[in-house]
Structure formats: C-alpha cells, structure tokens
Amino acid sequence: MRRGEPTDEVWPVVHAERAALADDLEGLSPARWSTPSLCAAWDVHDVLAHLLATARTTPLRFLRGLVAARFDFDAANAAEVRDERRADPADTLAAFRTVLTRTSGPPAPRDTRLVEAFVHGADVRRPLGIPWAPPRAAVARALRFQVRSSDAVGGGRGRVAGVRLAASDTDLVLGSGPVAEGPVLSLLLVAAGRRSALADLTGPGVAVLAGRP
Structure with a gap:
C-alpha cells in the first residue's frame, strides 16, 4: 500500500462483499456447491471455506499455520480449507455469516482483502452464473x-x-x-x-x- 494511502474504506467494502456473497449463496442446491470454481482444484464450497478461514485468521494464527505447512503457502491454504469446510455447505455458510464484519487477517497489506473479496467472489459467481456488479472504484484499487x-x-x-x-x-x-x-x-x-x-x-x-x- 502506498505511503499515506487511506485504508479506512477497505473494511466497509470487504464487509459488504462478504454479505453479498453470503446472500448469493443462500439456498444453493447441494449439487451446485460442488461446482468447480475458477480457483484451480477448489469447488464453490472450498472457496467459501477459504474465505471463512481468512476472515477468522490473525497474524499469529497465519504464521502458525505456515510453520505447520513447512512454509508451503498452498499446503497452508489447503489445511485451512479442510479445517473450516463443514460436511454440510449450509453449515459452512452459517459460520461465514458470523465473520462478515471481522477486521483481522494475515500479516499483509490491507488491499489484499479487496483482491481476495473480488477475485474469490468471481471465482464462485462466474461458474454459477450469478450476476454481480462490484464497486468499480474499489476493484480498480485492487x-x-x-x-x-x-x-x-x-x-x-x-x-x-x-x-x-x-x-x-x-x-x-x-x-x-x-x-x-x-x-x-x-x-x-x-x-x-x-x-x-x-x-x-x-x-x-x-x-x-x-x-x-
């Protein structure tokens, strides 16, 4: 993030995007949860579990997970998905709704939260054919x-x-x-x-x- 760049508008956008995604996925049929996402090797349910994990993480939790995965970022992400993915996608979605307004995250610039919200939002919606119009100014910032x-x-x-x-x-x-x-x-x-x-x-x-x- 550039020095002096305001950061206070990031979280309201992220929170709104999380809420919009939760609403879009409400009532999704069981078969559609297994739709392959745009994110390689993950289906729609996996992406939601990942978003739940990153919303719940803290810098310390992130570092512990990275150490446990021997500093393999992909392995660390996969472990988080396994931990947060419930047997019933509706339960994963319910858990996601409890973290919509959290402001914790990995030890990374705050704009990474915008990238995550928009990219993973598209990862899920595009394969499902769900229309979506995220705020262009925030997407441009991402x-x-x-x-x-x-x-x-x-x-x-x-x-x-x-x-x-x-x-x-x-x-x-x-x-x-x-x-x-x-x-x-x-x-x-x-x-x-x-x-x-x-x-x-x-x-x-x-x-x-x-x-x-």
Whole structure:
C-alpha cells in the first residue's frame, strides 16, 4: 500500500462483499456447491471455506499455520480449507455469516482483502452464473495493488508486465506496451491468474497475456 494511502474504506467494502456473497449463496442446491470454481482444484464450497478461514485468521494464527505447512503457502491454504469446510455447505455458510464484519487477517497489506473479496467472489459467481456488479472504484484499487505486487506473494506484476491494461468501464490505465482492454474486474481476474477472463479482453496485449502461465 502506498505511503499515506487511506485504508479506512477497505473494511466497509470487504464487509459488504462478504454479505453479498453470503446472500448469493443462500439456498444453493447441494449439487451446485460442488461446482468447480475458477480457483484451480477448489469447488464453490472450498472457496467459501477459504474465505471463512481468512476472515477468522490473525497474524499469529497465519504464521502458525505456515510453520505447520513447512512454509508451503498452498499446503497452508489447503489445511485451512479442510479445517473450516463443514460436511454440510449450509453449515459452512452459517459460520461465514458470523465473520462478515471481522477486521483481522494475515500479516499483509490491507488491499489484499479487496483482491481476495473480488477475485474469490468471481471465482464462485462466474461458474454459477450469478450476476454481480462490484464497486468499480474499489476493484480498480485492487487491480492497482495486484499489478505492483510480486508473483511470489500472490501478486500479478510478472503476469502483466509489458502490457498496457486499459479498463473499458473506468478511466484506469496501467502499464505500457501492447494494450489489453476490458472491464476492470476482468483485468483484475487476469492479473490474479484467472485465464478464463482473457475472453473478456480485446487488443494485441491479450495474446501476450495468453502466452503466460
């Protein structure tokens, strides 16, 4: 997060996004909970369990989990999902509703909470066909953070390097090089490694992005 950048507006947005997701998933049929999400190897229920885990975590709890997983971030995430995923998805959703307004999290910049809310919100809603219109200004803020963050910590700097990202629904333009243009949420998803969102983009930069993992 840039020095002097306000942070107080992050949590209200995150809380609103959590509540909106909980409402969207209410009454989901059992079969639809097992729908593969956009997040590799996780279904819709897994993503919700992950969001529950990260909402409940604290810096100390995060570090303990990372040590237990021998500093393997993927293994630590998988362990949290196993711990928080209930046998009945309705119970996981009920537990998620109890943490909607929490303000704890891993020891990371607060803008990571925006990235998580929007990317995982899309991970779930897109495969389920649930319409959603997150606040574009907040998504743009998440995208700015994502493209300046190292891939090693879950960012997308390397993934979008050398491409000019132009949002078609805001005035945001980031980077330089061949342009890839599309909705700001789609640009964020691409920067977060969701390749299916490339179909939303146009311009010569799309081929560059498509050639990267």
